Amino acid sequence: TQLLEQSPQFLSIQEGENLTVYCNSSSVFSSLQWYRQEPGEGPVLLVTVVTGGEVKKLKRLTFQFGDARKDSSLHITAAQPGDTGLYLCAGGLEETSGSRLTFGEGTQLTVNP
Amino acid sequence: EAGVVQSPRYKIIEKKQPVAFWCNPISGHNTLYWYRQNLGQGPELLIRYENEEAVDDSQLPKDRFSAERLKGVDSTLKIQPAELGDSAVYLCASSVGGLGQPQHFGDGTRLSIL
Numbered sequence A: 001t002q003l004l005e006q007s008p009q010f011l012s013i014q015e016g017e018n019l020t021v022y023c024n025s026s027s028v029f030s031s032l033q034w035y036r037q038e039p040g041e042g043p044v045l046l047v048t049v050v051t052g053g054e055v056k057k058l059k060r061l062t063f064q065f066g067d068a069r070k071d072s073s074l075h076i077t078a079a080q081p082g083d084t085g086l087y088l089c090a091g092g093l094e095e096t097s098g099s100r101l102t103f104g105e106g107t108q109l110t111v112n113p
Numbered sequence B: 001e002a003g004v005v006q007s008p009r010y011k012i013i014e015k016k017q018p019v020a021f022w023c024n025p026i027s028g029h030n031t032l033y034w035y036r037q038n039l040g041q042g043p044e045l046l047i048r049y050e051n052e053e054a055v056d057d058s059q060l061p062k063d064r065f066s067a068e069r070l071k072g073v074d075s076t077l078k079i080q081p082a083e084l085g086d087s088a089v090y091l092c093a094s095s096v097g098g099l100g101q102p103q104h105f106g107d108g109t110r111l112s113i114l
Helices: none
Strands: A005-007 A012-013 A019-024 A030-039 A042-049 A055-058 A061-065 A071-076 A083-092 A101-103 A107-112 B004-005 B010-013 B019-024 B031-037 B044-050 B053-056 B065-068 B073-078 B090-097 B108-113
Touching: A005 A083, A012 A019, A019 A083, A019 A107, A030 A071, A030 B010, A042 A055, A042 A061, A071 A083, B004 B090, B010 B019, B019 B090, B019 B108, B031 B073, B044 B065, B044 B073, B073 B090
Parallel strands: A012 A107, B010 B108
Antiparallel strands: A005 A019, A019 A071, A030 A042, A030 A083, A055 A061, A061 A071, A083 A101, A083 A107, B004 B019, B019 B073, B031 B044, B031 B090, B044 B053, B065 B073, B090 B108
16 A cells, blocks of 8 residues: 555646646655656655645645645646656655655656647 | 766666665765665665664665665665566665755666566
8 A cells, every 4th residue: 555645647738737736645744745757867856845734836836735744736837848757745754753755656747738 | 066976877687696786975965865766656765874874774675685885975785686576766865864854866777687
């Protein structure tokens, strides 16, 4: 059983569309991070959220941490081909003081021009 | 600043052969991680070092995998003997401190077992 469930697993959209990807768990996280990974490269950190209900914006990307710190979402407005990549959420379990980062399986996003 | 450097980028070996991966973390980062990423999945932690001490190796298959971080800087991950199921990308990451700190990843070593 995957500790962090990401949905959808695959998403293919046209340039200019909006999208939301989700990261859900039954466990409470002390912090949650979102990464983007491109082929042949390692994941690159986009944002860290630590407070329940927290919302962070990074240009066209909006990240939200659930009130109970068990889930998170990533919303992209007006997607561009450069947004194409594998989006990974990763959480530090509260029960282990966040010392181990657990990754979801990722959402593969393709933005077509 | 220079990022996390890993080598080699690619490695192809026959099963039962040994293989080693090398990682040079970002200068000043005391925490180093080794992950394995299978195709279509997220990274899975193999081992975490705080300086030269392995503080979390519970998910390292110790019958064939070993790691070391001499002097608390560079690290090597070894597999001996390699099995077909070991084919994956092996990622190294480093951070300043461990708890909830952003991790900086290298580009990984893609291992293929024939």
